[in-house]
Structures are given as C-alpha cells and as structure tokens.
Amino acid sequence: MGKSLTAIRQEIRENKWTGPTAGLATGYTQANLVILPKAQAYDFLLFCQRNPKPCPLLEVTDAGSPVPKLTAPGADLRYDVPKYRIYRHGELVEEVTDLQSYWQDDFVSFLIGCSFTFEHALMDNGLKIRHIEEERNVPMYITNIACEPAGVFHGNMVVSMRPFQAQNVVRAVEVTSRFPSVHGSPVHIGQPKQIGIEDVSKPDFGDAVTVKDGETPVFWACGVTPQSIAMSSKPELMITHAPGCMFITDMKDSQYSVL
Structure with missing residues (x-):
C-alpha cells in the first residue's frame, strides 16, 4: 500500500523527498508552480488566460500568502515542493529545497495543471x-x-x-x-x-x-512553459518548481475530468 498524501507531503517538507513526483500520491492532482512579485502577477495571469493549453490555472493565491486556500488549505508553498528553481533576469541561478530565505510579502503564487x-x-x-x-x-x-x-x-x-x-x-x-x-x-x-x-x-x-x-x-x-517564458521574457525574479518536482494538492484527479 502506498504512502498517504500527508506522509508524502511531510517527507517533501522535511527534504526527505527532493526528486520527481510522477507516480506519487496516486489519485491526487499535481500542479506546476510559478511565483512572481505582485507587480508582474497581472501580466502573468493574462498570459495564462491567453494560453490555457500550456498554462491551465488551478489556483492563484492572495499576495503574500503561501497557502493555496482552494486546492490545499493545509499546505505551504514555501516548503511543500521537492525542489524549486530561482530565475533572475531569465537566468537560472539556483535550485533550492525550500523558499524560506526567498519569500517576499508581495509574492503571488500560480498553480498550473499538470499532465x-x-x-x-x-x-x-x-x-x-x-x-x-x-x-x-x-x-x-x-x-x-x-x-x-x-x-x-x-x-x-x-x-x-x-x-x-x-x-x-x-x-x-x-x-x-x-x-x-x-x-x-x-x-x-x-x-x-x-x-x-x-x-x-x-x-x-x-x-x-x-x-x-x-x-x-x-x-x-507542459506546465514547464513558464520556465521557457522566464528565459525569453527575463523578468527580474520568477520562482518555479524544478521540472517534474510538482506540488501535490488535496484535489482528486477525477475532479478535473469533464466526463
């Protein structure tokens, strides 16, 4: 029997799991993550609306809040992704296992559907x-x-x-x-x-x-598209998940099926 979602999320939070999440938490929806300062959030929201195939939005958080209230109200986006990428001016400058030292009060987080x-x-x-x-x-x-x-x-x-x-x-x-x-x-x-x-x-x-x-x-x-967009657009700061290292929500896959 597989581990519970709670156990998996705890392992991720404690940096005991820092790799790809494919096959983890069977039945639970995984999400791509993009974090931007509020000043760029509207443009990115518009980008997602214009490009729903690569960037289907599941949730947008309140500015400054790391909690996805709709899809995983007990989670914390600063710690509950196995590995994050930090992009500055379009350059990948670091991969980290938590965002404690990076978090800003004006950050808006975007959760994007994952295949x-x-x-x-x-x-x-x-x-x-x-x-x-x-x-x-x-x-x-x-x-x-x-x-x-x-x-x-x-x-x-x-x-x-x-x-x-x-x-x-x-x-x-x-x-x-x-x-x-x-x-x-x-x-x-x-x-x-x-x-x-x-x-x-x-x-x-x-x-x-x-x-x-x-x-x-x-x-x-693919929801890694924003990382290509970061490299092309060169925003001052964009934080994403590392490819394949997703955020696991509380939602069930079946909830996103239209049939």
Whole structure:
C-alpha cells in the first residue's frame, strides 16, 4: 500500500523527498508552480488566460500568502515542493529545497495543471507510461510553437512526450481530452522536427526515455512553459518548481475530468 498524501507531503517538507513526483500520491492532482512579485502577477495571469493549453490555472493565491486556500488549505508553498528553481533576469541561478530565505510579502503564487494528473487515467485504460516504467522524469522540450504574448511575458511552448504504439495513440488522445484543465489532448503527434525538436533523445528538461520501434512520440502542452517564458521574457525574479518536482494538492484527479 502506498504512502498517504500527508506522509508524502511531510517527507517533501522535511527534504526527505527532493526528486520527481510522477507516480506519487496516486489519485491526487499535481500542479506546476510559478511565483512572481505582485507587480508582474497581472501580466502573468493574462498570459495564462491567453494560453490555457500550456498554462491551465488551478489556483492563484492572495499576495503574500503561501497557502493555496482552494486546492490545499493545509499546505505551504514555501516548503511543500521537492525542489524549486530561482530565475533572475531569465537566468537560472539556483535550485533550492525550500523558499524560506526567498519569500517576499508581495509574492503571488500560480498553480498550473499538470499532465501527471491524466497519467493515472491512461494507466487505468491499459496504457503504459514509459517514464514511470523506467523511473525517470518525463522528457520535456522547448518547441517552435509561439505562445500568445501578454504584457511583459512572451516565448515558446514547452511540451512533454510519451511514446505509444500506433494503435494506442487514438486512445491516449481520447483519455487525455477528458482533462482540459490539466493540458487536455496532445498538441502534436509524431514528426518531432515539425515543432522544432531535433532529437527526442535530448530533452531540454527531464530525462530521455526509450522510444521503441513502431512507437509514435505524442506531445502534450507542459506546465514547464513558464520556465521557457522566464528565459525569453527575463523578468527580474520568477520562482518555479524544478521540472517534474510538482506540488501535490488535496484535489482528486477525477475532479478535473469533464466526463
């Protein structure tokens, strides 16, 4: 029997778990995290509204509050993510396991839907998830697909990839289409070079996974997109989760299914 959500969150808070969260807390919705000073929060909110595929919003916190009141009222976003990234002027300057020394009273936090949510539904439909099988982080790539700019924010979409046998691709599309608030259906199927990916064995984030003969790479919009946006837009400060190291909410995956 797996560990409870409470036990997993405690391990993360105590820095006993600092790696990817795929496969953890089965059934509970995981979220990408973006933290910005209030001065940039409106522009980023607008960016998310204009780009709902890569940035489907689950919650926005009150300025200065680390507590996600709607999705995990007992949690603290300063401590409950396994690993955070600190971006300054578009440069990744540090990875840390808590935000105690970084937190500011004007911070606004954004929780963005994560494709880990629909992975359980895929597995329930008999589809195997390669990065979980291989105990790796999901592979993620910066594409040539431009996001709709908003205020100071602009840049290209990041996608995550999962390979499937050709006869299972349609089923994967059907299953994930039921989860529009956590990226929904794929944005691209096959032919990685068409979206600017030269080599699927060399992801920009996460780990490479095996793509077997006869398998088709399937690409979903990814909540790591804001990290690509940070590199393009170069805001003075943006804090995110480290790719694959998600915030686990109190919400159930089934609550985000439209069917």
